[in-house]
Amino acid sequence: MDKKIGIGIVGLGNISGAYFTAAKHFPVLDIRAVADLDQSRAEAVAAEHGVRAVPLDAMFDDPDVDIVLNLTIPRAHVEVGLRAIGGGKHVYSEKPLGIDFAEAKTLIEAADAAGLRVGCAPDTFLGGAHQAARALVDAGRIGTPVGGSATMACPGHERWHPAPGFYYDIGGGPMLDMGPYYITDLVNLLGPVAAVSGFATTPRATRTIGSEPLKGTSIEVKVPTHVTGMLEFASGAVVQMLMTFDVEGTRHPRIELWGTDGVLSVPDPNRFDGAPELLPAHGAWAEQEVTQPFGDGNYRSLGLADMAHAILEDRPHRASGALALHVLEVMESILRASEERRVIALTTSCARPAPLAESAIAGA
Known part of the structure; x- marks a missing residue:
């Protein structure tokens, strides 16, 4: 399957490098844009990896982005996820899904109502x-x-x-x-x-x-x-x-x-x-x-890749929002x-x- 899913990363902290590295193992993942509260950081990361740096607000309306990869701090996970859903994007979040169960439940409900998917780390259980x-x-x-x-x-x-x-x-x-x-x-x-x-x-x-x-x-x-x-x-x-x-x-x-x-x-x-x-x-x-x-290295994009394939194949993905909500x-x-x-x-x-x-x- 040659079709790719466009990925836009929000949040470029310590973990983002692992995602950039691991995503190279999965051709379905096409990282196209990055955004961060610190625009200079976004521009530096974009230049390093050959992608676009976009203002944070623009990420959620970017027509080239299918899934927003949410790598912000935990307390921002639901807020960013809801903005992605509001922009018609699927969202895959770093763990945990949120810091409050009731708040995180609203993200799952919003995605279900919009016919969009929520995925969430960790995906190590797929290793x-x-x-x-x-x-x-x-x-x-x-x-x-x-x-x-x-x-x-x-x-x-x-x-x-x-x-x-x-x-x-x-x-x-x-x-x-x-x-x-x-x-x-x-x-x-x-x-x-x-x-x-x-x-x-x-x-x-x-x-x-x-x-x-x-x-x-x-x-x-x-x-x-x-x-x-x-x-x-x-x-x-x-x-x-x-x-x-x-x-x-x-x-x-x-x-x-x-x-x-x-x-x-x-x-x-x-x-x-x-x-x-x-x-x-x-x-x-x-x-x-x-x-x-997937047992011989760090594949911290495996759950995201499974979700991307699942979107293309119209099947359930494994690192799902329902699983993450239950764990939370x-x-x-x-x-x-x-x-x-x-x-x-x-x-x-x-x-x-x-x-x-x-x-x-x-x-x-």
Whole structure:
């Protein structure tokens, strides 16, 4: 299939370079224009990549743009998404879909009413490592999933990020920042979540930036930075979760699934690569072969490419708005469960994304 989908990028921060690099793997993606609040930044990026720099307002009416790739900060995701929908564009957003479930729901409703699509990162669950893990679960290699764990533990992004303040502002924190990778992959593996509970704390009121150019600057912490949750899936499996910016590290596996006939260790859901490890009943741990595509690099345009092909082929896309909205409700509900000291039933569900076949991206 030679037809291309025109992409316009809004927001040219730290992550935009990864999208430009990965998009080269997918001929269906044609990045045609960029926009940023800082016009000089937009012009510099446009010159580097041979595309047009356009004023922000002009992006949403640009006739060459089919999908607005929304790489703005989380608190602007819904606002920018609604402007894209209002201009008749599909939109694919960096994670999370929004910082408020009710607000993000309006984006999905607006897109549905307009007959347009919403897609959202993360798309790492489409990588070879996670599709291999999905195949093992689907093949019954661990039997019936009973439970599991999901753990992300680090000392905070202020050690490396050049402008980490937004990680500790409203809409930030480890749950909304890193939770999407873990919960999205869990939905890929186990299906939708039915109910959650949780506890959240904020051990430090301020953080000190350790990276340039703001090294030594103090950041006020406005969100919980140590969050634990329990997720009850519609399938009956129960998973315990930890997302924290307050510990030096951990030896816990990123994701581990426990079944009636075995245990599966799943690689880092923030990456596309790695290999699952399987412990069968009465057996020994063994690394599993990964034959699925997109497991040998950073493909942070894979979900966007799948969405572009899905538009051309009139089929559902995998990194969908419905999936992202469900994940956002899970995260928000864990934080709300901590505040309200109760179990919260989810109001949304979503289809478990279809396994990824290479032909679904290659257009064969």
